[in-house]
Amino acid sequence: MKVKKLISVLLAAGMIATVAAGCGSSGGEGGGGAKTLRIGDNWGASHPMAAALDNVFKTQIEEQTNGELTVEVYHDGLLGDEANLWQSVRDGSVDFVVVGTPMNQEFSEMLISDWPFLYRDLEHAKAVWTGEVADEVTADFNEFFTEVELLSWGPNSARTFSSSKPLTCVEDFAGQKFRMPNNPIHIGIVEDLGASAQVIGLGELFTALETGTVDGQDNGMVTIVDQSFQEVQSYLYETNHIIATLEIIANKTTMDSLTEEQQQIVRDAAKAAAVQAWDDYIASIDEDRQIIEDAGVTVTQLTDEEREKMIAAIQPTIDTLLEENADWAPDLIAQIDAVQ
Template identity: 30%
Template sequence: MFWTKRNRGSVIAVALAALLVSGCGAGANSSGGTAQSGTSGSGASEGPTYSFRLAETHPADYPTTKGDVKFAELVKERSNGRITIEVFPSAQLGEEKAVIEQVQLGAIEFTRVSTGPMAEFNKDFGVFSLPYIFDNDEHVWKFLLSDKGMGLLDTLQSSGLQGLGWYSSGARSFYSSKPITSIEDLKGQKIRVIENKLNLAIISALGASATPMPYGEVYSSLQTGVLDAAENNYPSYYSSKHYEVAPHLLLDRHQRVPEVLLVSKTVWDKLSAEDQALIRQAALDSIEYQREEWAKYEKESEDAVRAAGVTITEVEDLTPWKDAVKPVIDSYRAEFGTILEAIEAAK
């Protein structure tokens, strides 16, 4: 586990928030949620009543948050109201990396996070940060829904987590406060990256200065010049309003980093096999809805930033980009060999 003074403070804050959310009427169980005695009825109605929390970084109208809500609705419906999951959007329970640590502890029961920071908790998830390994969105989903892709969800158990399903996050590209039309324009720029060492290596290979930073601090840092640039997908670029302070977008689509829906293994292990199956299936059944919402919002976001006057440049030839990062990919090939083979086979 990766503890800092800030993280210890976050855990204490979340624990206090959990007491307020849980209320005084029900006894808190050891999972961090609330449980009451069994209810009458049959099938999904039988068993303890649970009230859980799901931490989400993005705002309420964002496609991943909508996916979270659909998942929670399916769980509530299929358990006949016995299992409820309240979604907390807009980083109310903390930023992603700190939340992952809290989910490990069971202080928060569920979360939806990018697979980017997950590399710090499970090395296999670092493969998603490798650049240019997916050709398009169809290629991504062929892999994620394959046996190898779904199997990665269970590898998180050794990290105190259980993966439940994947969500879309589109393709990541660079945007800057300065004009950028080629790889040369990135040289020397201070670029915010997701907090993992692979992303640091990629940005360095492209000749820029990698700056790890929580997502919530990026806007002000771009505004004040602490950062020159960042990288993300269309919806995040739009919903965060980063286009206001970084109006130059270069579409290289260097990463297609999926999202993952997680539950604390501490919580998971206390659930019956029937409740586990119900929750897992609800997560899988929420994927199609989230993908549809993503595609819709991605188009709306693109249209909105174009209308706002953002300068958008499409990278026509990825050869120099791929050549620049090839040493990074080669250095991880031994570590991710079998997963990379599965990704290649999914084309």
């Protein structure tokens, strides 16, 4: 864990220096006539969405434009945390970003990405966010935000709870302290379950768990493995209470600077990357669970009975969401439920 963090810091120093040297010339022509495009995310390179940027998005764009476009990918928050990435793609200082939903307070329809217990399983979520529902929400998003263009929807993860204290049923949440992202849905869920929430950045979370500042946290198993949380947690409750998305978003001025053919290549590459990321993520679940169990963590999967108990417990948060988003949420939820 410590070695990995040190390597990330050393890489960051060199890569940020490179970015700084190119500030103000993003999307400009290189010496050989190639246009360099930059994309940033907040994940380790092994995350399926990050890996798809390297293996699909970058590769497909460079190959299909015969090198006229080159793509530089920056992982691990090297271009900023999620809030900074969202601002950077809006103001054009970064060409593309992969973020979750930092914009959901402006555009409430993005709350759907964090809606609890929305899907039957991961395959259902993939079908939703690579199909017609995704196209409809994308159109709404791109009409609302004129300075950016949403290109595709990939997987963040199916969120699970972990703790240093016993966590094998809904009743075990009572009195525990959980780190939660700064998102009212996530905070509402954990408080409905009888626990308390503390907002801590992902980069500080390992230390917070190690020192007992909080008992536990909620993230996908892919993130738990990537961040080595299994080293400082004893229990994992595989609730899959939220199956969240990550979106590839482009700066509109950058897209407008490309030829129509190049724009289509970029859009196709973004969709292909999202599909690959969904497939890789779904395939990684069993492996990630095994890594966590091998570290000595007790993993408990949510039974149908416990699922119903958890949904009943968090009903106040669900009711608030429905009441505050009555203009779009019921219809969109019905559409999602109908996806096969």
